[in-house]
Amino acid sequence: MPLNIPRTIEWVENKVRLINQLKLPYALEYIETGDWRRVAEAIRTMEIRGAPAIGVAAAFALALATIHSSARTLSETLKELEECAEALKRTRPTAVNLFWAVSRVLDEARKAAEIEDLRKRVVETALMIQRIDEEANRMIGNYGEKLIENGDTVMTICNAGSLATSYYGTATAPLYVAQEKGTKFRVIALETRPYLQGARLTAWELKQAGIEVKVVTDNAIGIVMQKERVDLVITGADRITSKGYVANKVGTYPLALVAKEHGVPFYVAAPTSTFDLSIEKGEEIPIELRPSEEVTLMFGKRITPEGVDAIYYAFDVTPPKLITGIITEKGVLYPPFDKSIKRVLL
Amino acid sequence: MPLNIPRTIEWVENKVRLINQLKLPYALEYIETGDWRRVAEAIRTMEIRGAPAIGVAAAFALALATIHSSARTLSETLKELEECAEALKRTRPTAVNLFWAVSRVLDEARKAAEIEDLRKRVVETALMIQRIDEEANRMIGNYGEKLIENGDTVMTICNAGSLATSYYGTATAPLYVAQEKGTKFRVIALETRPYLQGARLTAWELKQAGIEVKVVTDNAIGIVMQKERVDLVITGADRITSKGYVANKVGTYPLALVAKEHGVPFYVAAPTSTFDLSIEKGEEIPIELRPSEEVTLMFGKRITPEGVDAIYYAFDVTPPKLITGIITEKGVLYPPFDKSIKRVLL
Numbered sequence A, B: 001m002p003l004n005i006p007r008t009i010e011w012v013e014n015k016v017r018l019i020n021q022l023k024l025p026y027a028l029e030y031i032e033t034g035d036w037r038r039v040a041e042a043i044r045t046m047e048i049r050g051a052p053a054i055g056v057a058a059a060f061a062l063a064l065a066t067i068h069s070s071a072r073t074l075s076e077t078l079k080e081l082e083e084c085a086e087a088l089k090r091t092r093p094t095a096v097n098l099f100w101a102v103s104r105v106l107d108e109a110r111k112a113a114e115i116e117d118l119r120k121r122v123v124e125t126a127l128m129i130q131r132i133d134e135e136a137n138r139m140i141g142n143y144g145e146k147l148i149e150n151g152d153t154v155m156t157i158c159n160a161g162s163l164a165t166s167y168y169g170t171a172t173a174p175l176y177v178a179q180e181k182g183t184k185f186r187v188i189a190l191e192t193r194p195y196l197q198g199a200r201l202t203a204w205e206l207k208q209a210g211i212e213v214k215v216v217t218d219n220a221i222g223i224v225m226q227k228e229r230v231d232l233v234i235t236g237a238d239r240i241t242s243k244g245y246v247a248n249k250v251g252t253y254p255l256a257l258v259a260k261e262h263g264v265p266f267y268v269a270a271p272t273s274t275f276d277l278s279i280e281k282g283e284e285i286p287i288e289l290r291p292s293e294e295v296t297l298m299f300g301k302r303i304t305p306e307g308v309d310a311i312y313y314a315f316d317v318t319p320p321k322l323i324t325g326i327i328t329e330k331g332v333l334y335p336p337f338d339k340s341i342k343r344v345l346l
Helices: A036-044 A051-067 A074-089 A096-109 A115-145 A173-180 A197-208 A218-227 A252-261 A337-345 B036-044 B051-067 B074-089 B096-109 B115-145 B173-180 B197-208 B218-227 B252-261 B337-345
Strands: A009-012 A015-019 A030-033 A152-156 A185-190 A212-216 A232-235 A239-241 A246-249 A266-269 A315-318 A325-328 A331-333 B009-012 B015-019 B030-033 B152-156 B185-190 B212-216 B232-235 B239-241 B246-249 B266-269 B315-318 B325-328 B331-333
Touching: A009 A051, A009 A115, A015 A036, A015 A051, A030 A036, A036 A051, A036 A074, A051 A074, A051 A096, A051 A115, A074 A096, A074 A115, A096 A115, A115 A173, A115 A266, A115 A325, A115 A331, A173 A185, A185 A197, A185 A218, A197 A212, A212 A218, A218 A252, A218 B218, A218 B252, A218 B315, A232 A252, A246 A252, A252 A266, A252 A315, A252 B218, A252 B252, A315 B218, A325 A337, A331 A337, B009 B051, B009 B115, B015 B036, B015 B051, B030 B036, B036 B051, B036 B074, B051 B074, B051 B096, B051 B115, B074 B096, B074 B115, B096 B115, B115 B173, B115 B266, B115 B325, B115 B331, B173 B185, B185 B197, B185 B218, B197 B212, B212 B218, B218 B252, B232 B252, B246 B252, B252 B266, B252 B315, B325 B337, B331 B337
Parallel strands: A152 A185, A152 A232, A185 A212, A232 A266, A266 A325, B152 B185, B152 B232, B185 B212, B232 B266, B266 B325
Antiparallel strands: A009 A015, A015 A030, A239 A246, A246 A315, A325 A331, B009 B015, B015 B030, B239 B246, B246 B315, B325 B331
16 A cells, blocks of 8 residues: 655656645645745755755756756856856755765766757756665665564654655655555654654654654653563664764664663664765764754743753764664665675675 | 852741742742642642652641641641641652651651640751751762862753752752862753753753853763763662662663763762662662653644654663762762662661
8 A cells, every 4th residue: 555655855847846844743835946046945944854855956956947047058058057056065064965966967967968958967867866765765665674573663763754865764664665565563753852853754754654653752762662662773874984883863872772782673774875985983974063052942942041052963973883784775784884885885 | 169059948937938940940930938738839830849859848838837727726737737738748649758758747746745836846847857858968969079070071861959959959969069169070961851951950050050061962962972071970869779770860771871881980869768678670660651742742832743642751760780879978889789778778
């Protein structure tokens, strides 16, 4: 049975249609636009978020720019496209997929012989980027689904869901495939302070798909494993080193540590594009330190006394010794990760 | 130099004066009343919270009841007092200190020979309960202070602070004594979802006392130990078994696990009245499961989609193998805890 998983971003009749994620879970509203600047705005203001989804959005923005361009020559069109690419790269500085998608589209555009050819190449490349992402997630789902059994409880953190990608998500793909196959299981989603992506986004999209989901505060990881049966943890990843150190949303590392202590298998789901073979150790991954206000202000209300700031690292690093397996579109990788990662990627 | 630590609750000219903790950290407002029902109301609505503070409040409420009683005979006065005690016991069902304080006052009242003697005994017992709590905390502070060195960073969770007790707090007592002695250190307070006692209360009272404090989200325990130097963790406790299993605010157990992984000493600060020698294992401690809405509603705004509930255990259990020492008013207890606890308590 096909699940009700709304499309995060689509290319519809030369326009882009995307879910305004800032409105979730309160309302499902779409932004539909033919203006690439509006898509750039959506990336900057986090109306769309999640590294793969941002990559697709940037590629679609470039496609809109070429289609609605009034440039008369090929070189003028290409120049416009490059200016648009620069503007897009300034929207979010950290999402690797955005830079990758923009380069890929530009490379293809530069091969064009004339304007119409350029437009065709850009639109097709953008659609291909979306398709590749969706297919990788579907494969992650197929491999990961085998880990989920009837009656299982699966924990996850943040939103490595369909909303963060073109479709299916990474950590959520095994859940969706299991649900399609009729497996009965439930999910416990960590709320994931400060942005509450678990409570707002993961809970919303799983509920849409008919999957049973409960939310817990981030500090509940210990008592939930003490009191409830948890069979499996699946998280996403923002970057994985050649030795299998995983940078992901802050809170992933303590979750892995508690899972290990309780003998609960801990899986990371990520496409192979998430691997960074240029680095080995966790300490080499740059960890983004974000503004204090993102923690101290909730719904515009201050939660700390005036003059007391927060320290807000947006990610943490889980060492390979705590990871049972890494679910990729090419199969599940197992320890020793330095070997299994190289085998699949090189 | 005396610190600026506001008094949580005081007996002033036959009235009770207490800080309205629901207004913190936005405003420091006091409730002053001669009516024991108003004190009961303050306990029920959490205007005053923290097990030791609730015990003192209940004792003071009984004192108000006898002082402002219009009963003409000793037996009438005692009957009124017992009715008042029953009403107080219904305010918060879980705080052990409340029941202990109420029994202690009633036992003393029953020894009275006439009305004036009863009033005197009740007021004196209530004041003694407050004094004993404050003295125990001061001793915890003296023992615990020796663990804090110049330049240290100390982490804590929730509010086991002065606001939760008569004065000084339990986990905060070593910090206050160190500050009085001029030791330079800083504190990282976990915000402690869902009620944010760390962000709202601990940050507020430490700042009042001139102690440097930063707040982090509860899921930051891993990355903070990966990126910042943390020298010491001190938490409070709600109940400690004869073998040293510690029930405390949800999030304490993962914090202890991360501390152990990073070689950071993990101390629990609690008066000996927190020990429950009738049970041995962690599983024997009842863990309060509270309403979903306390997690899903923040400042009255829903954070999960309609139809998605939370699982909210208010406490978790830290096993003795993760605990470096337990700071009591009789000294610091070290492993093996089954022996050191018995030595001090029996």
